[in-house]
Amino acid sequence: xxxxxxxxxxxxxxxxxxxxxxxxxxxxxxxxxxxxxxxxxxxxxxxxxxxxxxxxxxxxxxxxxxxxxxxxxxxxxxxxxxxxxxxxxxxxxxxxxxxxxxxxxxxxxxxxxxxxxxxxxxxxxxxxxxxxxxxxxxxxxxxxxxxxxxxxxxxxxxxxxxxxxxxxxxxxxxxxxxxxxxxx
Numbered sequence: 001x002x003x004x005x006x007x008x009x010x011x012x013x014x015x016x017x018x019x020x021x022x023x024x025x026x027x028x029x030x031x032x033x034x035x036x037x038x039x040x041x042x043x044x045x046x047x048x049x050x051x052x053x054x055x056x057x058x059x060x061x062x063x064x065x066x067x068x069x070x071x072x073x074x075x076x077x078x079x080x081x082x083x084x085x086x087x088x089x090x091x092x093x094x095x096x097x098x099x100x101x102x103x104x105x106x107x108x109x110x111x112x113x114x115x116x117x118x119x120x121x122x123x124x125x126x127x128x129x130x131x132x133x134x135x136x137x138x139x140x141x142x143x144x145x146x147x148x149x150x151x152x153x154x155x156x157x158x159x160x161x162x163x164x165x166x167x168x169x170x171x172x173x174x175x176x177x178x179x180x181x182x183x184x
Contacts, residue, residue: 029123029141031095033106034059034114036126041115049175053115056173061092061112073159091153095121113153118146 034053041049053059064070065082074082082088089096094117095103104123116122124130124140131137138144147170154164 029121029125030102030104031098031107031114031116032104032122032126033108034111034116035108036104036106036122037115040128040131045178047175047177049115049177052173052175058113058117058173059111062089062109063112065089065092077159087158091158118149119143120146 034050037053038050040046042051057064062083065074065088070082074080074085074088079085079088082092086097091113093109093112094114095107098121102121102123120141120143122141125137125142130140131142134142134144143149147166150166150169151164154166154169156164
């Protein structure tokens with residue numbers, strides 16, 4: 001019996017690990033990083049999606065935590081370091097709680113709420129052969145019309161923000177691919 005104990009222990013730990021992982025919300029695919037998206041989504045012909053994101057408040061979401069306004073909001077809530085606080089990071093940083101092995105080589109924290117914050121971790125769909133087939137891209141994790149997910153963060157509960165109007169917000173960040181994917 002003693003000679004089988006190490007194998008039994010390892011087996012039980014493996015089964016327990018699989019069981020615990022089944023209860024997580026971790027992405028199936030790695031976060032690639034917005035610069036990976038920029039490889040295809042920067043040109044005017046395709047709609048300049050990267051530039052639209054780059055000049056957006058989403059991109060500045062993480063740095064906003066360190067701003068005067070961010071510090072004041074955090075202090076009001078009793079948070080000493082908002083840039084390290086999971087409650088803040090859950091909305092201000094795409095992939096904030098993803099394990100290291102699910103952060104691709106181009107992933108950068110300073111990207112704040114990146115493309116993948118709305119469209120899903122790109123490790124499954126960020127390939128020419130997949131992106132040209134919308135159904136295949138969706139099956140690999142692409143969220144084509146992420147408007148339903150906005151209120152996960154824009155819920156009006158976390159801190160003072162202007163009242164959130166989903167229709168206005170979607171129009172403000174619209175970045176469809178001309179002639180291919182329609183904005184909703």
